[in-house]
Amino acid sequence: MEEGEGVKSSNQPDIRLSSPFSWRGESFPPILDSESPDHLSRIRDLGIPYIFDIHTHFFPETVMKLIWRWFDNVNWAIGYRLPEKERVERLHHNGIKRFTTLNYAHKVGMASSLNDWTYANYKNWEGAIPFGTFYPEEGVLSYVKQAVDEYKFQGFKLHCEVSKLNLNHPELAETFLYLLEKQIPILIHTGTAPLPGEFTGIQFFKPFLETYPTLKIIVAHMGAHEISAYASLLSAYPNLALDTTMVFVDFLATGKIEEVDAAVSYLETYQDQIYFGSDFPNIPYNLNHPITKILDLPISDLAKQKILYKNAENLFFK
Ligand SMILES: [Zn+2]
Incomplete structure (x- = not known):
């Protein structure tokens, strides 16, 4: 499939039918060719000026295409397989006026060049909150310091599964202490979903948290498939x-x-510690879908405001 081409056209069978990952219910939520952000009036009614998406991805085009190839292999239909500029427009079209620039290294020697690339480009993405990444390797503290002091990055992303990264690796200790002292958030994919890795799961995360108890950490995907363990x-x-x-x-x-049904109550109980994220552009449905799903949940309007907007606003701008 060529870049810019829609994932499905009406005369082709939906590839999502043959994904190894399952779906709730009988029918699929709509995908890009029928995008209609009818959540915009609903968020306005809740007093939400715009949505803050704490989990959106930006990679150099060559890396992004390699990542999309992986998704293709599991029929994980990429809803927004579009050139970068159009992707940013899709975010704005859906009322997402602020969003992060998450990426992560797959191997040694990759993280600092990703940071350089993000720094060189993020100003073209209106509303982007620049995030860096790092990896257990020589020089890690120095390029993280550069990303903070010179690039003014506002957070970092780590992916324990893809990067085969052990949070308890001694080579990362100084970097975590530095980010703790600076109170800079780190968004970490530490959970076992969609696929477990060598260093994913609560048994790796808990000792890490106990070592750096005041580090600002955001656990991606609520820690699925161990949501209750992370929420506790x-x-x-x-x-x-x-x-x-x-x-x-x-x-x-x-x-x-x-697991998901049981997790709804956490959104109310811990409403100050939950952020909305989409995983855009690597999602097999419209951006409208995850937003509407949050709006439809049986939680208070105040919790929805905090999750969709206010908590992230406070995290980065207070
Ligand atoms: Zn992600």
Whole structure:
């Protein structure tokens, strides 16, 4: 499939039918060719001026295409396989006026060049909050310091599964202490969904959190498939938070029905420690879908305001 081409056209069978990941219900939520952001009036009614998406991805085009190839192999239909400029327009079209620039290294020697690339480009993406990444390797503290001091990055992203990264690796200790002292947030994919890795899961995360209890951490995907284990840490660690990325949606790659249904109550109880995330552009449905799903949940309007907008606003601009 060529760049810019829609994922499905009406005369082709939906490739989502043959994904190894399952779906809730019988029918699929709409995908790009029928995008209609009818959530815009609903958020306005809730007093939400715009949505803050804490989990959106930006990679150099060559890396992004390699990542899309992986998704293609599991029929994970990429809803927004578009040139970068159009992707940013799609975010704005859906009322997402602020968003992060997450990326991560797959190997040694890659993280600092990703940071350089983000720095060189993020000003073209209106509303972008620049995030860096790092990796257990020589020089890690120095390029992280550069990303903070010179590039003014406002957070970092780590991916324990793809990067085969152990959060407890001694080579990362100085960097974590530095980010703790600076109180710069780190968004971490530490959970076992959609696929477990060598260093994913609560057994790696808990000792890490105990070592740096006041580090500002956002756990991606609410820690699925161990949401309750991660959520149980929230009251004891006020600087810990979770993002809703791909959890409350009909695609069940990062949520199981029972796990997701049980997690709804956490959104109310821990409403100050939850951020909305989408995983854009690598989602097999419209951006409208995850937003509407949050709006439809049986939680208070105040919790929805905090999750869709206010918490992230406070994190970066207070
Ligand atoms: Zn992601």
